[in-house]
Amino acid sequence: MNNDIVPSLLEAIQKQFDEEIKSNETIKTILKKQKQGAVDYTDSLSFAKELGVSLKKVLQKNINEDMLPDGRMYYNIAQRLLKPMIKQNYDLVSKQCEVTQNLLNKKANLSLKAIVSEYDEEKTVSIIDYISNADKYSQREKSFLAALETNAKSIVDDSVRINADFHYNAGLRPKIIRTTVGKTCKWCQSMAGVYDYSKVNNTGNDVFRRHANCDCTVVYDPGNGSKTVQNVWDKKVEYKPNQEEVAKRIQKINAALMNENRLKYKLNLQLFAKYKSLRLDAHTRSELNTWLKHDEIEPGTLMLKDIGDYRYYFVYNDFDSYTLYKKIKIRGKVRSK
Incomplete structure (x- = not known):
């Protein structure tokens, strides 16, 4: 049959x-x-x-x-x-x-x-x-x-x-603009902003990532150095925040992350802002899936997990969607559980 x-x-x-x-x-x-x-x-x-x-x-x-x-x-x-x-x-x-x-x-x-x-x-x-x-x-x-x-x-x-x-490779100066839509999570708030494409063009950059149910818009602007930037997708002129405003925004998000203690393995996301994302191999992804399959975790949470001889620092975007920032050899150190 x-x-x-x-x-x-x-x-x-x-x-x-x-x-x-x-x-x-x-x-x-x-x-x-x-x-x-x-x-x-x-x-x-x-x-x-x-x-x-x-x-x-x-x-x-x-x-x-x-x-x-x-x-x-x-x-x-x-x-x-x-x-x-x-x-x-x-x-x-x-x-x-x-x-x-x-x-x-x-x-x-x-x-x-x-x-x-x-x-x-x-x-x-x-x-x-x-x-x-x-x-x-x-x-x-x-x-x-x-x-x-x-x-x-x-x-x-x-x-x-x-x-x-x-x-960019043709000689233009594109800017990437990420904007939140409606009520959103802390991670999306931290990613909102205007970026020179040359600074975010590494493969898998977080600017181009989204978690489940994320409605953030990611647009592109050639840039002219003025305080306002032209959103070439919908032709609206948007305000470009200055560095002081950006610093205040980061400080606010940073404080919110530090005060969130619901998860004992939650870390400070801004500590890893200087790192570029790394490639996450299939085996490690599978191990993380097994570890987190029964957990409810807020998107944007920075976590760590020891797998084999290495410790992995990564951002949880959604189940089976992780951004790896750092990988270090443990070499006999006490491992997280």
């Missing part, structure tokens, strides 16, 4: 997802603006968010613990079911970003063609591993679905970064 649930389930999910997109009023509005040449990266982020929400909605409707073998989404199911849907979201969002960037280049009188960010296979594998390693689907369903929306938004962030990098 053939008990493979994937083919029919994938067909149903793809059909309903397409229907969701076609009936989505926000997406319709963005596509109309796109035809008129009036879109910016704010629209791209909204477009990505709506796709992520639509995919979440369809998966919630079609997948539950009772219909999965042993109540688990095993890897062979997750891989065949999720990969094509995540890839489809990438194709749609990256294409929309390409159109947006070309329009922005044209408006700025730049004879440069938009660069399309690459499909991030590693992120897809990470999401698949996360849900397939759950003992029960319901244990990680909420955070798994949130990760799909976050992943869709990150495609826009990647487009901003790669095009700013292209313009």
Whole structure:
């Protein structure tokens, strides 16, 4: 007997997802603006968010613990079911970003063609591993679905970064502007600001990172040295804080972090501001996932963990999303538990 649930389930999910997109009023509005040449990266982020929400909605409707073998989404199911849907979201969002960037280049009188960010296979594998390693689907369903929306938004962030990098290498002076939206966490507050692209162009810089349910905008500005900066995505003039204002903001955030003692392993995030993020290998990521899988931790928490012969200092962005800042050899020292 053939008990493979994937083919029919994938067909149903793809059909309903397409229907969701076609009936989505926000997406319709963005596509109309796109035809008129009036879109910016704010629209791209909204477009990505709506796709992520639509995919979440369809998966919630079609997948539950009772219909999965042993109540688990095993890897062979997750891989065949999720990969094509995540890839489809990438194709749609990256294409929309390409159109947006070309329009922005044209408006700025730049004879440069938009660069399309690459499909991030590693992120897809990470999401698949996360849900397939759950003992029960319901244990990680909420955070798994949130990760799909976050992943869709990150495609826009990647487009901003790669095009700013292209313009920088072409001799322009792009600035990256990260802005919070609504009520947000301490980490997002600490990351808000205006950055010279040359200072944040290292791979994986935190300016381009986002945690689950993060609606921060990341935009790009060529910069002219004035106190105001031109937000080239939505053409609004924004205020650029001076160094004294930035110092006060950091001091306030720093004090809040130091006074937060709910987690005994919480550290001072600003102590590591001078460090660039490091590559986190798959084994260490898996160890951190195992260690933190039952914990509820606030995004932006700086933590440490001893794994093997090394001590790792990292920021918790979300489950399976960590920014590694420092790695030191322990060499027989007392280890954290």
